[in-house]
Structure formats: C-alpha cells, structure tokens
Amino acid sequence: MNQSTIQATCKTSSLARLRCRVGTLLRFSAAPSVMLLTLLALGFLAGCVSYRSAKGVSTISARLGSQRAAEPGALPSLDEELWVIARSEGIEAVREPESPGSGALLGKEAEGKEIPLPLKRTAVKAAVNGNLATVAVTQQFENPFGHKIEAVYVFPLPHNAAVSDFVLTIGDRRIRGLIRERAEAERIYKEARQQGYVAALLTQERPNVFTQSVANLEPGQPIDVILTYYHTLAYDDGWYEWVFPLVVGPRFNPPSSTDGVGAVAQGQPGASGQRTEVPYLRPGERSGHNLDLEIDLVPGVSLEETVCRSHAVEVERPDPGHWTVKLKPADTLPNRDFVLRYRVAGERIKANLIAFQEDQGGFLTLMVYPPKELERLTRQPLEVVFVLDCSGSMRGWPITQAKGAVRRWLTQLQPDDTFQLIQFSATASALGPTPLPANPDNVRRGLDYLHGLEGEGGTRMIEGLRAALDFPHDPARLRFVCFLTDGYIGNEAEILGELQRRLGQSRVFSVGIGSSVNRYLIEHLAKLGNGAVAYLGPHDSVTDVIDRFHTRLSHPVMTDLVVDWAGAKVTDVFPRRIPDLFVGRPVILTGRFTGPPPHRAQVRGRIGARTLEFHVPGRTVLAPGNRSLPSVWARLKMADLMDAAVLGTGAEALADEIKALALEFNLLSPYTAFVAVDASRQTSAGDPVTVPVAVPIPEGVEYEMTVPQHTQGEKTPEPAGPHP
C-alpha cells in the first residue's frame, strides 16, 4: 500500500488521526484486499472526502455532520448524458393564511376513513455535497392487527439511485442485510418467513420501482428498515435539483403483459394479474403513513436561491456554506414527488477531468462543455414530430398542459421547418401521412387538430412510437420526435427496445407531464434517443419551457464527438454513444483505465461539414477512501447493459454480467436483492398474513380513470381487525 494514500487526509480531528494510524498499522499487518476494505470502511465511516490534485496539493473536506463539499460537478450525474430542458416546479403547496409557508394539505389528509396499514412513517435524510447526494430512507413498520403479518410495500426511488446499504432495526439491535443473487435472497427470505423469523427483503422491479417485504411483524411491534443510496444531481445552467419520489403512479399494461406494474384498489391483491402491484387508496380513504424529510445541503459554493414548490419547507443556514431544508409538519402526505431546486453562484461549472486510482488502474469522469464557437452560429432546419399521450391518466390538466406545449412549439417553428402530429391512447392516429411545412396554413391545421384531442382509454404508447419513428425523414433537417406523456405504462422495456430498433437519425425530446411521472421512462426515451427531457407540472409555464428549448436550438449542434485520452488506456466509457453537444448543456463521460490516469483529454467533433477540436486540461485525483466514482461507474455500466438487454440479444449473458457487477459493487439490481434475517428469535407458529401497503393516488391523477375497479366478489379478505 502506498503510504501517500492516506497521509493527506489526516490533519486535525481525532477521527482522522485514528483513521490514519489504523491505516498505518494495517499497512504492516494485512493483505491488500483487507486493507482496501478497511480504508473503504474507515473512509465511509469517518465521512472524510479528500482530493489530491495533480500538483500534489491536498485539501480535506468532511461529510455528514461535518461535511464539506466537493466541487460542484466534480462527479458525474447518472443522467449526465441527458439534457434536461426544464424541471417541474411541481404542485405548489397551498399556504395557510395564518402560517405562511406551511401546507394546507393536512386538512385533506385528516378527512376520510383511515385504513389500518403497517407502514407508519418514512423518514428521509439526505446529505448533499456538491452534486453528490447520500440518502438514508427509514421505513418504519408497525403491525396494527391482532396477529402477525408480512408487510409488502411497493415504492419509488430515483432511477439513478445506487442502493448500497440495507439495515433491519429491531429495538436497539441493528442487523445489516447482505446483497445476494435475487433468487437466492428470495429463497432465504421465504425460508425465514416460513420458520417464523423476522426478515426483510428489498428487490428492484424497475429501475425506479422497488419492493420492501418485512416478514413476521408481530402485533404492535415496530421495525425499521433503513436503506441507503447515493446518486448524483443533475445540473443545468446554474441550477441543481434534488428529487425524492413518493408514490408510484398507476400504470397501464398491455393486455398480454404479466410482468408489469399493476394498479389495484386497496384490498384487492392479485386483481391486476401483474407480477408487481401497487394498491391505491380510494378517494376518501387515507393511511396513517407520514413523511419526514430533511436535507443537509453543502453546495461547496455560494447558494443564491432555493425553490421548493412541491412542498412546504423550512430553510435554515446553521453555518456559512451549510443549509438545511426540512419538510414542514403540516405537509407530510406522500402523494407527489418532493422537488428541491437550488441555484449556485456562477453561470457554469468548469470542464474537468477527475480520476480515482487503485493499484491496477482506476476510474475517471470527464465533463465537457461546448466551445464558444457554437454560440455564434445559427441552426439548421428542423423536422419535428409531436407524439401526444391522450390516455385516460392524462385527462384534465395534464392534457391541457401537453396541448399548450405543442401549441407554443408550433407557433415557434420557422418556415423552413416541418412538423407532424400523432396522438395515441388505445390506438394511434396522425394529422397527415407526411411532415408538413410549417407555414401559417399548416400550423393552423395543426392547432385545430390539437384542439379536438381529449384524454381517455389505454396507453398503447408503442403504437405512437412506431408511427412517429417510421415517418419518412428528410436528411437535410435535424429531426426531433417529441413525446408528451406521464409515462404511466408497465412495458417500458418493450417501448425502449422498439425505440432503439427504429431510432435512425431521430433525436427524441420527451416531456414528462404530471406531479409524479414515470421518470425512468421519460428520461430513457431522451437518453436512448440522444435528445433532451423536460418536465411540466400543473403550475409550470409552458411558454418558459418551450422557449428555453428553442433558445438552445437556435445554435448548431456539435455531433460525432471523439475523445483522445492523451495516451492513457481508457475503456468502458459511458454513455457508449457520446451525446451531441448543445449550447448550455454539458456532456459527462465516465470510464475506467489501466495504468496511469490521463493528464488531459482532447475532444473532436463536427459542426455541419466543419471539424472542431478542443482540450480539457488538468486532472483531479480522488483520495482512496472516496469510492463513489467506482460505484457511479458500476451503476452506469449496469444501466448500459440493461439498455442492451432490452433489445433482446444475448440477454442471458448480459444478465450474468449485470449480476456480477452488482455483487462486486454491493448494488441492488434486477438480478440482486438485499436480505436480512434476525435468526436470534422465532415468532409464534403460523404463516403471517400478507398485507400490501396501499398508497394514495398521485395528486392530479383521477382514481376512477386509472385504477381498475373490481366487483366485491373478487375482493381478497383482509386480515382481522386492527390490534386494540
């Protein structure tokens, strides 16, 4: 072990001194792999993050409690290759006149019949440093019934969350769960459940949908499950955004599908016929499930503004450079995404190259900003195909917002652009068979067609997607296919596979419309389509969002990017297809290297027929204790393999590769799961009754239009009445 690996981090605190000394001690006593683990554990526990620059100048910063920030943008966002045009401001929390800033949703929550459910509380504690967030989610279960149960809770997390820790807490005892192959974890859990042991299982159903199962919850017994994930925050034009999704929206599954995520009414398990089900509370019903949320924010540079329009929050600044954001007690109903946006000083973060080095090589990330030349040129003609989701879940304000976005866009087109309009619900139809020149007559025709569209029926998105991508393309124009949808479907893999097969020269621009949309689908449409994404909530300005997009498109795009790593051996760079460079939008690449890390990178690309070249100088090397970059890379590689798997070629080998990666990097995936068993005590004999945790319908979504209703005869009996 190189002595320099830890010396730089040890300066002042006793914690750092111990870490340093134990590390020194271990250098003489342990095998490299063991030492690595210790450094990992010590680095994590000590909360120290240090950077060693290429010039050898060291700085120290701490995280969690005594955290100090990494440079914003120092680590890549998992969706860094994605261009985010606009982020929804969400549903504005209603203010109480006598208490400015507090939510008025408590009144709504207090109304209606309370359904006894075993999930009492979700507590979220996030520590954000620069653009890296570590989030601990505590799900507190308590059995309200008279006999033991198994609680099953389907819940969302950000689709780029790398879930890497899982702890079962019973009283003051804490049992850390282990990552296992999914089938094995499920076998262990099932056996423990049958034998009466308290056990917990965490599985991933979709990249943003997870299932938590807790077996043998005894009456009145509280059990906490704490899962920890980290993710990186997206950055755009000076703004960072942190999102915590709180409810899975009701999804439409094609009739033949059984592997989707089904929506059912509370008390009717199995009614959807899907492998994963989300039970929804009926209008007038409520659960006792409450939310606590706190964010510790250390942006690393001056924070100029925070905006949270989705919930009522309190913002404090306990120390210079440190902010806390807390959810107000009156706004704890978990029925819409929590969205915090904050603006930092400076118009843009710097292009940079960051590396993490181990014995045999390491990992790196490169952030590239477009050259200034782009801002001085005008754009090429566009060919825009709009695809509107007109299904039942879009009924009401979502379809109004979608139509407004298309209307605004149509009126912004230039005469040498062309356009087409496609709508889909149970079927798809179009304004015409070919793209139309954007002259005043055709734009008027388009507006009339738009006016007649309404939200009803199923969500056969695949029909709309095929119709849009199969449209004849004029190579003289830059083609955009624009999807406007809430993404409430259960066959994402089919949609994304079809997109990859038919994409051709199209770029996909997806607009997520709603308060709790399927972000995984919306963002993957844009990511795989080499395009951009935007979100439109009920209170967002359509004009602002579309105009911002047009501002960006008023300059040419730099395409066919190639990176020269200055002689270093760099492999497995993600995203594999380097996105185009638009004005105002960074591209971030993450890869691994063998041998020494590169000292600089040379970037080459084309603007029309012209070739342009520029370089990103300098290099920052992360300290050995900071293993976030390897995990970020592993999560990106897993996502890349998943994208390849949806095409259906070599799926088995890809699954094995994803599984091996997840096990090596301790990450939850579709093929791995966390399991924890308390083997110290058996509960009373007998199988527990399974109780699915019902959730509220996302705000703004109509229950009757999205949750299938079944007859009383199909209703599955619920467990005996509440525990007195």
Add this chain to the structure above:
Amino acid sequence: MTGQPKSVRPHGCTAQRGGQGVRRSRMGPGTQGFACGLAAPRWLAPLLLDLALGPGARGQSPSPAEPQVRFRVVDVFVDSVNRPLAAYQLVFEAHGSDVKIVGVEGGESDAFREPPHHDPRAIQKERVILAAFHTGASLALPKGRTRVATIHVQVQGATEPDYEVRLVTAATVKARKIQATVHAEERKTP
C-alpha cells in the same frame, strides 16, 4: 419449535497460528475437543472424538424434527484484556456445510453497536471481512472480552458447520496495536 439448535455446543478456544501475529479461533465439531494452543493434527480430531463419545457426537446432525434449512446465530468476541478497544478487523468463515450469511449485527458495547462494514466480494464466498472503529473517549470503549458482532446464518444440510474467525488487527484509540484474541460462539437460542 423448528429452527432451534437441539444441543449446546461448547465454544471454540483461541490458539496462536500462522506465526505472524495472527490469532485465530476455530469452533466446530472438528475441533471442539481440543484445548487451547494444542497443535494436534486435524485428522486426529474426529478419531479421538469417536473414541470418546461415539460416532454420533461428531458432525452433529439436525434432529428429525429440525428442518434441513435452519437459522443460527454466531457471536464474535474480541478480548482486548485491559486495553480499550477502538478498532478491529477480522475474518469470519464457515466450513463443512452449506452456510449462507444472512445478517451482520453490531456488538454489545455502544462503541460497536452499529453493524460493522463488510467486503461484499468476500461475502459471496461466505467469508466475511468485518471492520469497525470508534473514536469516542477511552472510557466509552470496551475492555476485556466483548461481543463486537453477531453473524446470522442459514445452514443447510445434515451436518453442523465449522466456524473459523481470525483477527487481523485490533487497536486503541491512538492506533496502537493490541495483542487481542478473538473467538466465535454459536448462541444458544431459546
């Protein structure tokens, strides 16, 4: 009741092995009859055990009433004698049966209450490398014999597993190495 051990097995003892300052403790049917520090050949153990107690005493099988798949709890102790224990690293392995580690719990002292971190790559081979440290005042740190972790396992098959625990290092809050010992003990569950 299913899942409970039908017999209480004496815990293993500590023995110096390897000659490089590594302290190990083995616990299991293959070694439980030996006194600390004896370097008896491994092949001799089952023979002596058979002679003393009969063949049935070795490789304890679950009783007919006990399920083939069962859960066990193994406590891991570090004895730092009279020095306050601030950090440790150890390796825990199971042999001789199909054993899956299903949970890692923290220790009895407040200093080590949090479950220790482990190496995910090692655990896929049912070998757990645990490491923890605490930087509080010396008074809060445990001295002497203390349970630093509890390993929850699932056992499958006719024979009882053989557990091995090896101390890599132990240290004071000032990062001075402690001449500590470690051993593992299967917990008697009610």
